[in-house]
Amino acid sequence: MTSSVPELVPLTPGGRRVLDAASRLFYERGIHTVGVDTIAEAAGVTKKTLYDRFGSxxxxxxxxxxxxxxxxxxxxxxxxxxxxxxxxxxxxxxxxxxxxxxxxxxxxxxxxxxxxxxxxxxxxxxxxxxxxxxxxxxxxxxxxxxxxxxxxxxxxxxxxxxxxxxxxxxxxxxxxxxxxxxxxxxxxxxxxxxxx
Structure with missing residues (x-):
């Protein structure tokens, strides 16, 4: 079967919290309305951690x-x-x-x-x-x-x-x-x- 899943990079605990928070917020509120400040706060990490883990x-x-x-x-x-x-x-x-x-x-x-x-x-x-x-x-x-x-x-x-x-x-x-x-x-x- 084509279109396989890209290999998912293992996440650090902080990265997992960022992804979990972002996933909930993006789905509930929309991508444009949710900023990185909101995601970092919900994940209990700094914006630096968010950018270190995901880049953008x-x-x-x-x-x-x-x-x-x-x-x-x-x-x-x-x-x-x-x-x-x-x-x-x-x-x-x-x-x-x-x-x-x-x-x-x-x-x-x-x-x-x-x-x-x-x-x-x-x-x-x-x-x-x-x-x-x-x-x-x-x-x-x-x-x-x-x-x-x-x-x-x-x-x-x-x-x-x-x-x-x-x-x-x-x-x-x-x-x-x-x-x-x-x-x-x-x-x-x-x-x-x-x-x-």
Whole structure:
């Protein structure tokens, strides 16, 4: 599978506190509204420690996204381990993972999509963009791999349909348009996969 997780650099205790504080604050309040002073104070470290560990706020944002992504991938792997045999149920396991992850970890939707939207157009050289693209490419590749293993005739097209359902659901979670979007996405995914 392409789009592998970048190797995460081990963190010192101070670095871990910075990342934990930044992750909470970035997700809850947004990247632009949270300054390094606020992060350092919440982490109980100096700004110097923050910069020594991460180099810049932009690098801290990318680290936040990478660490969230690593946790999400571990969660997906755990769900897939419960469905070891190839087939439609393994594809649907990604939606099951999203259902069990979403309430506690993503009540405001996808951190990567939110970061991409917040950085905005005209900042194409921002390091968040390739990170977000890498994460989304990984999920699409995963869907295609699972669809291929399931023997689906056109795994690429089905993977794209699964991705659209998934991404629509995660945006709907963030917008709170209606309740249980991942459950609804899973129902339609099952229909597309020929499951009752």
């Amino acid at each position: 706020k932009e690098a801290l944002v990318v680290s936040y996204l990478q660490h969230r992504d690593a946790r999400w991938r571990d969660h997906v792997a755990g769900q897939l381990a419960r469905v070891p045999d190839p087939g439609a149920d393994r594809v649907l396991a990604v939606f099951d993972a999203a259902i069990s992850w979403s309430d506690e970890n993503s009540p405001k939707g996808c951190s990567a999509i939110n970061a991409r939207a917040e950085i905005g157009e005209g900042n194409d050289d921002h390091p968040v963009f390739p990170e977000v693209s890498r994460q989304k490419a990984w999920l699409l590749d995963l869907f295609e791999e699972l669809c291929s293993e399931a023997g689906i005739t056109d795994p690429q097209a089905m993977a794209q349909a699964m991705m659209l359902l998934y991404e629509g659901a995660i945006v709907t979670v963030g917008m709170t348009t209606f309740a249980e979007p991942f459950a609804i996405a899973r129902t339609w995914a099952a229909r597309l996969l020929g499951r009752p």
